[in-house]
Each structure stands twice: as C-alpha cells, then as structure tokens.
Amino acid sequence: MTAILATEGLQKNFGGVFVARDIRFAMQPGEIHCLIGPNGAGKSSFFRLVLGQHxxxxxxIFFDGAEITALKPFERIRRGLSVKFQVPGIFKALTVWQNLEIALQDHLSGDSLAAEIRETLAFVDLAGQARERAGNLSHGQQQWLEIGMAISLKPKLLLLDEPTAGMSDDETAKTGDMVHRLNREGMSILAVEHDMTFVKQIAQRVTVLHFGEIFAQGTIDEIVADERVAEIYLGKAQ
Amino acid sequence: MSGPADMGSAKPASVPSAAGRDRGHRVRRGFLGTLKLVNGPQTLGRGPIFWSGFVVACLLAGIYPLFADGWTVGNTAYFFTWTFMAMGLSVIWGYAGALSFGQTAFFGLSGYAYGVLTINIGSAYGFTFAALVLAVGLAAVFALSLGYFLFYGRISGVFLGIVTLSVTLVLETFMAQTAGPEWAIGAARLNGFNGMTGMPPLTVPWPGGDIALWPDIPLYYLLLGAMIACYLGLRIVVNSRFGNVLVAIRENPDRAEMLGYDIRRYQLGAFIIGSSLAGLSGVLYTAWGQYITPNSMGLYAAALPIVWVAVGGRSDLTATLIGTLLVLWVFQTLTIYGSQYALVVMGAMLLVTVLFAPRGLIIGVADLGGWLRARLRRGRS
Structure with missing residues (x-):
C-alpha cells in the first residue's frame, strides 16, 4: 500500500543545530499516528517541513504517492493535507460561522455551504456558538473551532499539533473521541502530543523523535515498554 | 467532491468523509446577489437605520451647493479628492493588514502622469478622462510590479512600511531635482521642486462647447458621485469572498494559507486596488488645482493618509470615510483661521486615538453605542 505520508533522508539544520536528521518516516492511510519526544526533539519542525513552512x-517528502518537497504550503493543502496548529490558529475578530465560511467558501456556496457549516459546528460541538466572536470562545472551544476548520477541507491527512494543550480532562477525552470518529470515516491522522493519556487513547502507532532523529517506532504498547524511551522522555513526563 | 451535505444535519453529527475537496468552486450570484454584498458582515454600518442615515447624508450633500457659493463648494470638493486614497489605504491596511506607507508614491505618479498627458495632448474630445484612466492604470501597473516583489518576497509587517515609505521618498527626491529644462516630457516641464502646472482641469466634451470642471459646483457633484460609487463598490469588494480572505489574512496569515489560499495573490490584489485609488486621488487633486509638486510624495504627505485612516478606524470603510473627511475639515479650518498648531493638533489626534481608541475614533464611538444599547436592553429586562 502506498504510504499516505513518507519522508526520505529528510534533513533540516539551522547552522550547527539539526532539527531533522535523516528522517525516514512512513505512515499508512487510515492510521492514527502520534509523534512524541522531549522538548526540542524536532516534532514541530517535522510538521513545518511536511507543511512546507520550512x-x-x-x-x-511524499504525500499520497507523489513528491511534494517543492510545493508551496497552500499547494500541499490543496492536495489533501490539513493542519491544526499548536496555538489556536483562528480568526479571532470574526464570528465562529465566518471562520468556517472562509474555510469552505472555495468549495461550496449557498444552502450547501450553510448546511456543511452547520454539520461541522455540530461535529465540534459549537452549534450554539455560531454567532459568537471566535476570540470570545474558551481555549478548548477555540481548539475545536480550528479542528472544525481543518477537517472542513475533508483532508486525506490531518496534522494535529498538540490538539489538547490547555484542555480539561473532559475536553481532552472529547477531542480523542472526535479523532476516532474522523479516523473511522477514513481520515489519516498524525498528531504531535505531550499528554500520554491522550496518546494512549488515540494512537495506533507512535514515533519517538529525539534530537531531530527517529529514536523509536512501534505500537503504543511497544513504546511504553521500551526502556530507552522511558529514559529520554516518559520517565521525565510521568 | 462529496454530495451536498444533509440539510437536516441532526446530532450526532456525521463526520465529513476524507475524500479531499475540489477547489475553485464558482459562485454565480447574479447582479442582485452582488449588490446584496454591500450590506455584508465586513462592514460595520448595516441595516435599515444605517442606510436611512446614508440616504439622508447623500441628500444633504446633494442639496448643500444650493446653500453655498461656488468657491466654497469647490473647496469642499477638494476634501473629496483625498478620500479615494484613504479608502484605498483602508483596504490595504485595515482589511488586508499590510501597512503601506507609500500611498503618496502612487498619488504623485498618477498626478504627474495626468499632467504630462494632458499638457501634451490637451483636453479636447474628453481626453482628460482618458488621461485619468491611463494615469490610474499606470499606478496599477506600478503597484503590480512593486507589490509582486513585496508580497511574493514575503515582506510583511514593519518592513513593508519601510520599503513603501522609501519608494515614495525616492520618487520625491527624484522629482525635486528635475528643475532644469532638460527635464521635460514633450511640452510638459517637470519643474523640480516648484512642481508642474498648467494642466487642464477635467473637461467634459459638450456639443455647445466643452465644459471645463474648475473647482465649482459641477466638479463637486462629479466627485461626490465618484466618492459614493467608490465607497459602495469597495463595500461589495470587502464583503465578497475576496474580502473574506483579506480579513482572514489580516487576522491570521498562516491559518489563511493553511486553508489553501495563496495569500500572496490576495495581498497583491488588495495592494493594487488600494494603490490605484491613491492614483485616482492624485489625478483628481492635480485636475482640481492644476498643480502638483514633489512635496505631495514627501514624508509629511505620506504620513497624512495613515493619520486620517487610523483616526477614523482603518478596519471599516465607513469609519475611514467619515474620519478622513472630519480630520481634513478640522485641519483645514485650523489652518484657515490662523492656527499655527494645525499639525500639532493632528499629531495629538493620532496620539489620543492610539492610546484610547486603537481601532479608531469612529469605530470607538460605534462600539460605545453598541455597549450602551446592550446595557439599556439588559436594564429593561
């Protein structure tokens, strides 16, 4: 099967500092894959490389069987990538509805646009906040709004950068549920996450990054059982 | 593309399937649908009360010349010439979030171009209007080439302001040293620091003899009409899908790009529209007074549009238009009645705005009105 996302010998350095060192990564379509690693391991840099920001x-970098290394970020999005940033990347001065309208206006119009916005709002549990200014939402709701904007593009691969940062336990569980529902519909998901409870809730496979290199890879159980991983990361985190 | 979404969309919500969407969906709005955008969400003044006020303001502006002499009316028309540059800056800075400090570069370029064209070719057969279009077109082409390097070079924030300011200052310096007779294009002497004079005013071809629009009542009506048309046209633009993306870029450029928009194209589009409007102001100003100097591109001139737009409220066209007219009027009144402190007052206005109503005074007043109404409603219930 063609990998939905693959990298070959991916390297990025700022002077002598390597944020990515010969990364050979592959994830299969339909997978929920988590990237973990200590601070500075190169997780967010890997996302930026995949998105074309670096x-x-x-x-x-290959996406859905085609090389995308030279493509601009917006061109990668048009191929079926989508992202939810770590800091909620929403349009704060606009209403929740307008945020989704801007995400969808190039794909739909009129009644079908309105119906799709309502459907997405219901999915991310913001149906009651449609007319609210996005900047007035709680932190967790802002995260969901951004997830809503990201999935409204119907991506083949959704990148989530710390989707549960700053969320309560309830909100985290709800977000995990959203991820599972999206995945059941066929969406592949790659998430950077610090919260190991959340990783255990969602991840089918896990990649551990350390100093810009792939340190370990496997199922969540294998990773949790790996003592070397515990030494560099989990030991500190738990 | 997946089929149309289920209109019922009852909970539990179904999940959009991971099919990937086609882009480039085209909306066919029709003429009426496009007109409706004039009342869209990216503009503050909406609803029957606002539009009633708008009609009353237009009527008052329409009957004003009946109660004033031609000279005064012509001077009022002078205020109108600047509003296009201000509304253009509102689009670039207020809506698209890119601070251009170089509106005056396009103002001067078009003003001089109008002078060169009409001094050489004259005003017969309505050529002054053709010159207007050509001069504004020149500003648009200049904006396209400058904007291409700025936005496709990913220059943003304060650097955009520095580069655009430098461009206008370079043009000013260049024009100021064109005093010698060798600096002429055809019959048009550039005249260095003293500026170019002798171009005809806008002239309407008429069977019984051309009508030259000197600063008087007919010019007032022409500029009033153009200003209203520009205002309404821009309202449609900022409420269109294009305008939505501009606001998205202002709010969060990364997010806008990660929704699949090539934000450079949108920024460039806004820059061309706004800069062309500065060019239009330049032509109208030159035609109004048959005069343009390098000073019109200098540092002081370049700062003025920023002050008008910031004081009124850059992120809204109505606030920008009212604010600009108000500031111009205050400034003119102070200057005429002998105050040496007009510029100081202008600076103070900018300071007060930045400190107490950073979104602009007019928007600040509108916000205050909304807050009071909400309080009253809460008090009643």
Missing part, C-alpha cells in the same frame, strides 16, 4: 536542506 524548506529541507536535504531529503524528500
């Missing part, structure tokens, strides 16, 4: 110094 240009790699060497290596190649």
């Amino acid at each position: 240009k790699p110094n060497a290596g190649a």
Whole structure:
C-alpha cells in the first residue's frame, strides 16, 4: 500500500543545530499516528517541513504517492493535507460561522455551504456558538473551532499539533473521541502530543523523535515498554 | 467532491468523509446577489437605520451647493479628492493588514502622469478622462510590479512600511531635482521642486462647447458621485469572498494559507486596488488645482493618509470615510483661521486615538453605542 505520508533522508539544520536528521518516516492511510519526544526533539519542525513552512536542506517528502518537497504550503493543502496548529490558529475578530465560511467558501456556496457549516459546528460541538466572536470562545472551544476548520477541507491527512494543550480532562477525552470518529470515516491522522493519556487513547502507532532523529517506532504498547524511551522522555513526563 | 451535505444535519453529527475537496468552486450570484454584498458582515454600518442615515447624508450633500457659493463648494470638493486614497489605504491596511506607507508614491505618479498627458495632448474630445484612466492604470501597473516583489518576497509587517515609505521618498527626491529644462516630457516641464502646472482641469466634451470642471459646483457633484460609487463598490469588494480572505489574512496569515489560499495573490490584489485609488486621488487633486509638486510624495504627505485612516478606524470603510473627511475639515479650518498648531493638533489626534481608541475614533464611538444599547436592553429586562 502506498504510504499516505513518507519522508526520505529528510534533513533540516539551522547552522550547527539539526532539527531533522535523516528522517525516514512512513505512515499508512487510515492510521492514527502520534509523534512524541522531549522538548526540542524536532516534532514541530517535522510538521513545518511536511507543511512546507520550512524548506529541507536535504531529503524528500511524499504525500499520497507523489513528491511534494517543492510545493508551496497552500499547494500541499490543496492536495489533501490539513493542519491544526499548536496555538489556536483562528480568526479571532470574526464570528465562529465566518471562520468556517472562509474555510469552505472555495468549495461550496449557498444552502450547501450553510448546511456543511452547520454539520461541522455540530461535529465540534459549537452549534450554539455560531454567532459568537471566535476570540470570545474558551481555549478548548477555540481548539475545536480550528479542528472544525481543518477537517472542513475533508483532508486525506490531518496534522494535529498538540490538539489538547490547555484542555480539561473532559475536553481532552472529547477531542480523542472526535479523532476516532474522523479516523473511522477514513481520515489519516498524525498528531504531535505531550499528554500520554491522550496518546494512549488515540494512537495506533507512535514515533519517538529525539534530537531531530527517529529514536523509536512501534505500537503504543511497544513504546511504553521500551526502556530507552522511558529514559529520554516518559520517565521525565510521568 | 462529496454530495451536498444533509440539510437536516441532526446530532450526532456525521463526520465529513476524507475524500479531499475540489477547489475553485464558482459562485454565480447574479447582479442582485452582488449588490446584496454591500450590506455584508465586513462592514460595520448595516441595516435599515444605517442606510436611512446614508440616504439622508447623500441628500444633504446633494442639496448643500444650493446653500453655498461656488468657491466654497469647490473647496469642499477638494476634501473629496483625498478620500479615494484613504479608502484605498483602508483596504490595504485595515482589511488586508499590510501597512503601506507609500500611498503618496502612487498619488504623485498618477498626478504627474495626468499632467504630462494632458499638457501634451490637451483636453479636447474628453481626453482628460482618458488621461485619468491611463494615469490610474499606470499606478496599477506600478503597484503590480512593486507589490509582486513585496508580497511574493514575503515582506510583511514593519518592513513593508519601510520599503513603501522609501519608494515614495525616492520618487520625491527624484522629482525635486528635475528643475532644469532638460527635464521635460514633450511640452510638459517637470519643474523640480516648484512642481508642474498648467494642466487642464477635467473637461467634459459638450456639443455647445466643452465644459471645463474648475473647482465649482459641477466638479463637486462629479466627485461626490465618484466618492459614493467608490465607497459602495469597495463595500461589495470587502464583503465578497475576496474580502473574506483579506480579513482572514489580516487576522491570521498562516491559518489563511493553511486553508489553501495563496495569500500572496490576495495581498497583491488588495495592494493594487488600494494603490490605484491613491492614483485616482492624485489625478483628481492635480485636475482640481492644476498643480502638483514633489512635496505631495514627501514624508509629511505620506504620513497624512495613515493619520486620517487610523483616526477614523482603518478596519471599516465607513469609519475611514467619515474620519478622513472630519480630520481634513478640522485641519483645514485650523489652518484657515490662523492656527499655527494645525499639525500639532493632528499629531495629538493620532496620539489620543492610539492610546484610547486603537481601532479608531469612529469605530470607538460605534462600539460605545453598541455597549450602551446592550446595557439599556439588559436594564429593561
């Protein structure tokens, strides 16, 4: 099966600091994959490379069977990538409805646009906040709104950068549920996450990054059982 | 693309399937649908009360020349010439979030271009209006080439302001040293620091003899009409899908790009529209007074549009228009009645705005009105 996302020899350095060192990564379609690692391991940099916000110094990125290394960020999005940033990336001065309208206006119009916005709002549990200014939402709701904007593009692969940062336990569980429902519909998901409870809730496979390199890879049980991983990361985190 | 979503969309919500969407969906709004955008969400003044006020304001502006002499009316028309540059800056800065400090570059370029064209070719057969279009077109082409390097080079924030300011200052410096007779294009002497004079006013071809629009009542009506048309047209633009993306870029450029928008194209589009409007102001100003100097591109001139737009409220066209006219009027009144402190007052206005109503005085007043209404309603219930 063609990997939904793969990288070959991906490398990025800022002077002598390597944020990605010969990364060979592959995830299969339909997978929920988590990227973990201590601070500074290169998780967010890996996302930026995949999204095209960083240009790699060497290596190649493949998405859905085609090389996308040279594509601009917006072109990658148009191929079926979508992202939810770590800090909620929403349009705060606009209403929740307008946020989704801007996400969807290039795809739908009129009644079908309105219906799709309502459907997405219901999915991220913001149906009652449609007319609210997005900046007035709680932190967790802002995260969901951004997830709503990201999934409204119907991506093949959704990147989630710390989707539960700053969320309560309830909100985290609800977000995990959203991820599972999206995945059941066929969406592949790659998440950077610190919260190991959340990782255990969602991840089918886990990649551990350390100093810009792939340190370990496996199922969540294998990773949890790996003593080397516990040494560099889990030991500190728990 | 997946089929149309279920209109019922009852909970539990179904999840959008991971099919990937087609882009480039085209909306066919029709003429009426497009007109409806004039009342959209990216503009503050909406609803029957606002539009009643708008009609009353238009009527008052329409009957004003009946109660004033031609000279005064012509001077009022002078205020109108600047509003296009201000509304253009509102689009670039207020809506698209890119501070251009160089509106005056386009103002001067078009003003001089109008002068060169009409001094050489004259005003017969309505050529002054053709010159207007050509001069504004020149500003648009200049904006396209400058904007291409700025936005496709990913220059943003304060650097955009520095580069655009530099451009206008370079043009000013260049024009100021064109005093010698060798600096002429055809019959048009550039005249260095003293500026170019002798171009005809806008002239309407008429069977019984052309009508030259000197600063008087007919010019007032022409500029009033153009200003209202520009205002309404821009309202449609900022409420369109294009305008939605501009506001999205202002709010969060990364997010806008990660929704699949090529934000550079949108920024460039806004820059061309706004800069062309500065060019239109330049032509109208030159035609109004048959005069343009390098000073019109200098530091002081370049700062003025920023002050008008910031004081009124840059993120809204109505606030920008009212604010600009108000500031111009206050400034003119102070200058005429002998105050040496007009500029100081202007600076103070900017300070007060930045400190107490950072979104602009007019928007601040509108916000206050909304807050009071909400309080009253709460008090009653």
